[in-house]
Amino acid sequence: MSSHHIVKDKQEPALLIANGAACKFELMEELLGWSPYVVVLDGAIDRVLSLGIKVDVLLGDFDKGGVKVDKIKEEQFPIEIVHTPDQDKTDLEKGIEFLIEKGFPAVNILWATGRRMDHTIANLLNLIKYNSKIKLVMLDDYSKIIPLEPGVTKFEKWYKAGTVISLIPVPKAEKIETSNLKYQLDSETLEIGLRLGNSNEVEKDGLMSVKFEKGKLFLMECND
Template sequence: MSSHHIVRDKQEPALLIANGESCDPELLGQLLEWNPFVVVLDNAIWRVLDLEIKVDALLGDFDYQPDFELIRERQYPIEIIHTPDQNKTDLDKGIEFLIERGFPAVNIVWATGRRADHTITNMTNIIRYKDRIKLVMVDDHSKITPLTGSFEKWYAKGTPISLIPVGTVGGIVTEGLTYNLADETLTLGYRTGSSNEAAQDGFVKIQYRTGDLLLMECWD
């Protein structure tokens, strides 16, 4: 698998590769199809290099002291950015790096699976950036998007859709779901909107007044 290094104008979403569970090569290939700007986080670089993916930037705190000379031998040119701030996760740093570089959108892979603490932190931390960059986190079974304001999208009947609050979300109103919400509240750990679905072929509409809400499109 490879991605050719070409000049890009940032119209396509960047691709941010974290260090969780690898996704299906076909999914990764689809995300690489339009030659995105590729950022790899820390120790994931070795797995990515083995896939022969063209990497534009490597970012991390590098506390494991990687062999940068070997990395550059296998991947050149590559920008290596040291981000030692221990108050932020590598994923936070990667997203902020792309915001600073002016990217309007990013697809995130390998951010779930393996360690549960990393998975839940990665899924919920993307909320803080929802107004600064369009984020989509994907793996082999899920597509996770933080919602901003009103949401409307066409779905086929029976498409699984979950609404997961980060904290408490109030004033949720939905249309087009099998189990619609009418000015209701969801609270993580107490009541969530998991395992709902599109009631029929057509548009699903979601809006809410307060809080932070994740939309998850999931499949087995």
């Protein structure tokens, strides 16, 4: 599988590949079909290159060794190598900040879940940390995870009836209003340890919306 990038004024979301569990070929191919700017964290580079993917940026602290930078430069020319030695931030944080500095409005993140649970949790929380600065979506074979922001703007998207939608607060979201869900929320609160909004579903084909006034909230499109 290869990708030849034609990025016009950063209009399409960048693709950031972390070092968690790999996804199916079809999901990777779908996202590469947008001809994105591809950033790969150093721990994943060998697995990514084995798939024949053209990489624009290799980023990380390179603390584990084993990354053959000179060979990668030659094979992936004109790849950019970005050394980020700051040990107070994860490589995913550095990757997101790099794309913010580059001026990208959005990024799809792959291979950021699975394998080590501490990494998965940290990666999810980083969606909340940076979501006000860049539009973030994290995907794997079973979930599409979208961090939502509170305020007057509502999230709205067309779904098929029966699509599983989970609303997970981080740690609390207040005055939540939804439409076109089987179990509607009407100015209600979700809070970790008290009430979660997991395994809801879209009532009928059409637009589903979520709006809330305070806190942080994940919307997860899930499948088995």
